[in-house]
Amino acid sequence: MKPEKIKEDYPIFRKRENLVYLDNAATSQKPRQVLERISEFYSENNANIGRGLYNLANDANISYREARAKTADFIGANPSETVFVRNTTEAENLLAHSLDIDGEIVLSKMAHHSEQLPWRRKAEKEDLKISYLETENGKISLEDARKKIDENTSLVAVSHISNVFGAENPVEKITEIAHENDALVVLDGAQSVPHMPVDVEELGVDFLCFSGHKMLGPTGIGVLYGRKELLEKMDPYQVGGGMIRKVTEKEIEYEQVPEKFEAGTPNVAGAVGLEAAIDYLENIGMNEIYSHSQEIAASIIEKLEKVEGVNVLSPEGANLVSFTTEFAHPHDVAEVLNQNGVAVRAGHHCAQPQMEELDINGTARVSPYIYNTRKDVEKLVEAVKEVRKVFQ
Template sequence: MDVKAIKEQFPILQQEVNGHPLVYLDSSATSQKPIQVIEAVSDYYKYNNSNVHRGVHTLGSRATDQYEGAREKVREFINATSTKEIIFTRGTTAALNLVASSYAKENVGPEDEIVITPMEHHSNLIPWQQVAKATGARLVYLPLQEDGTISLEDVKNTVNEKTKIVAVAHVSNVLGTINPIKEITEIAHQHNAIMVVDGAQGAPHMKVDVQAINCDFYAFSGHKMCAPTGIGVLYGKQELLENMEPIEFGGEMIDFVNLYDSTWKELPWKFEGGTPIIAGAIGLAAAIDFLHEIGQDEILAYETELAAYALEQMQTIDGIQIYGPKKRAGLVTFNLDDVHPHDTATVLDAEGIAVRAGHHCAQPLMKWLDVTATARASFYLYNTKEDIDLLVAGLLKTKEYFGNGFE
């Protein structure tokens, strides 16, 4: 990969922050946007701005073609069988809530169990808490190994005939753990449970084939994969989506409306009430084109290399605690002894280095790690080993500033 050429396509990365060239290491929170995506969204508003599926005029036809063309690009991106299986949402959170509110509350009862893990982002945890409260079902947590991975033996011992849903992150946003979701799906299906995958940290960084995984639902966000904020995707198997009721009602999703009853459009539109996220979908299509030009396998290989280099370099720092397995996705979560992660992030920001600090929307995992918060450096296709060298230098400066390890 020509990372220098890639980085030049991101206008925001060509600036200084606090007198230093920007080193952006917070892509797990949101990725930056290449000029192609920015221009695609701008061009829609400049030349094609119109509502979709409604008018027969030229602008309406153009906008509809772009919007539905984006759906086809998403279908191809994750290898779904049909565009009927691609629901546009506001993001991963909205997609997972749709599954919980529409599918789960109708198919889960008081004697049933929902299996999740302690590493889940709140978006893949709180909806299932709400389902359990509403239905009387029981939440069951898969245990984590010491390094923050999942043992398939534990999955086999946890999933049983009472299990109706298994919901697991493809990649942990804190530990960088890449979960064996295909194998977990096989175990879930052996017990007639459905598999829900939080792909927010998976789809941006690796090739996803929902048919090969055979999961029942897969959710991801555009803003973490070079697309605009406010656009996301729920993939669901067609036979499941056909039997689910919408959770938002109004324009766009109806077929016929009478005074006392209404019927819904066919898939996928019955789940897209109101004016949809047109510009976001067009931006997502442009982001998919951009990622395809580089190659998803190449992106994963490069990020794996960056993560290995970061681990090697950061482990040379005295008094650093690094969390998660050795084999991981492109992020490193850590703490410096006796330095609050917010202080670490503040000192790094003064050096132009952007990292995340906090509980990362994963408070149960923080409790499992026995910390209140951590710092996290997350990498993407525009980062370099030089960025990591600057991070290490910034961490050493942080230690010096707070007097750790220095007389």
């Protein structure tokens, strides 16, 4: 991979020449190939879908259908199992609203709020018990999973890669344990699908949620994958136009999946933009992308650990780096880094229970992606040393 060359595809880095962007876990930047495809759709193909009978509407239908087929293929799924939503948060809410379960829910302590709160609300409303899997060295403890997932469990919701620690969780093993107990598995792929090959068949999960904006695509488009027979049994989350077969005064017949879950005019341009992002990622190669992020993160960990007073929380093999310092609050770290042209995230990362468990008020988080270079790492480390000078 040649990140220096890749960077040339991103208009934002030409406008902001000195920007070192290391907040990719929050959102990624967009290459011109994605921006141009969105613009091309609006300039040449724009119409509402599933409604018009003229050629232009037909072309828009084809664009949306192709975007769905590409997205499904990217995760080893069937288009009929691939629902377009706004983002990971909406996918989790849709599931928590529509999925019928009657046993216990198992979440993890490291869970992002959007993967935690929809299930907590469901548990509260439906009087279901929740338990939380412990974190061990930045990963979900498999030992704890073996203890807490049992015949009373009906659903296990975990993230593939934590947005706090950046390490891959033992999802296949957790899925095995869940399925041995007839429990469903919901995987939050917000931080994995952009960075590594993810195949729902290989993982064996029942549901997968992810967001387009973290993988070079536009904001406002995300995906809920679900096994077809499960999606078919679920009630729609929203109702309205575009998701019905027939409505009479007495009767409503819904469309088949996935349209059943896509009420109203969908984000067609967003889907087309996501398709372009997937083309772009596939062109580079998901294995190469994962290795690159891990190498950059490993180099950051190695260098930061040499700075006195820095405590790295991310384990070996992580693709992002969370750290605290003895000399400054994470917000102050991020502010001084900002003054040095380095953009990182600081705070609780929407994982307050995990912060509470660690007894910290937050971390500074450095999350690289395909356009981050060794030079970016040098700038970051120099800037962290600068923070130390300012606060000591």
